[in-house]
Amino acid sequence: MPDIHFSIQVACEATQPTIRDAALGERAIRGLAGIFEQAGIKATFVAIPSEMRAHAALYRGLREQGHEVGLHIHPSDQGYEEFLGVYGFEDQLKIISEAARVFEDFAGFPPTTFSPGYLSANDHTFPAIEAAGFRHGTVSCPTRDLPQCACVWGHSPMDVHYPHRFNRMLTGDVDFVEIPQTIDPESRMWGGAHPLDLRVELVDAKNHYYTMEKAVKWQVEAGDRVPVKYLKVVTHNIFEFGNPADFRRETLLKMIDAARRICEKAGCAFKAATTGEIARDYRRLVPR
Numbered sequence: 001m002p003d004i005h006f007s008i009q010v011a012c013e014a015t016q017p018t019i020r021d022a023a024l025g026e027r028a029i030r031g032l033a034g035i036f037e038q039a040g041i042k043a044t045f046v047a048i049p050s051e052m053r054a055h056a057a058l059y060r061g062l063r064e065q066g067h068e069v070g071l072h073i074h075p076s077d078q079g080y081e082e083f084l085g086v087y088g089f090e091d092q093l094k095i096i097s098e099a100a101r102v103f104e105d106f107a108g109f110p111p112t113t114f115s116p117g118y119l120s121a122n123d124h125t126f127p128a129i130e131a132a133g134f135r136h137g138t139v140s141c142p143t144r145d146l147p148q149c150a151c152v153w154g155h156s157p158m159d160v161h162y163p164h165r166f167n168r169m170l171t172g173d174v175d176f177v178e179i180p181q182t183i184d185p186e187s188r189m190w191g192g193a194h195p196l197d198l199r200v201e202l203v204d205a206k207n208h209y210y211t212m213e214k215a216v217k218w219q220v221e222a223g224d225r226v227p228v229k230y231l232k233v234v235t236h237n238i239f240e241f242g243n244p245a246d247f248r249r250e251t252l253l254k255m256i257d258a259a260r261r262i263c264e265k266a267g268c269a270f271k272a273a274t275t276g277e278i279a280r281d282y283r284r285l286v287p288r
């Protein structure tokens, strides 16, 4: 019976200049932590440095509960341009390292997992992340085609892999376990520029059900060619997840429930996992 790792990543950025609502961010995180506790799920929180400055104790608490806490960046928050993918190797390494340093200063521990804002990247990004010391994360969104966000992924791998050193869309030998966003390449939105993914706030639970069902199906059919199978749900700490009447909360709860049912129907074991746990399994099965 194959395992389906069920992973939820929360991008924490309620303190960024366009939102500037630290109290909302805290309510969202506490609401999510409650949902995860009830569901028996350990999640991955990735925070921009200003979040860590605002809520370091909160994130330390999440980590003590077994959640993973890593780094998210919005370069404009640090005084750079908005999108990481417009920079060369040296600048990307500088931006990521600066953010990691501020994060650690406030958190008291180093960030492990990494994910950039807008999943903006270019061919210098994976080597820069590796050089900054990160060993796993989510950087890619296959078939996302948003040049205005310096985020173009073409038909990059849809499963866990080590990225190529010179071409972000290929597999290679970068010492970083990339866990792409779960998508349905055939269901397009935004004039075809974007696939349906498992961003809680993107669509309703019924649409997410089909994306999850298709993702499980192709991975099961791939058998050993996809050694680590997973569903990656993503969201942001900018919704009222603690409010029982909130639509996003309801969507997330339904997604968790649906994922369990889909796994059962497909003869798979539902296994909640952080990004780090998925990476660990991958490294064990696929030595670099």
Ligand SMILES: [Zn+2]
Binding pocket: 011, 013, 072, 073, 074, 116, 117, 118
């Ligand atoms: Zn973000």
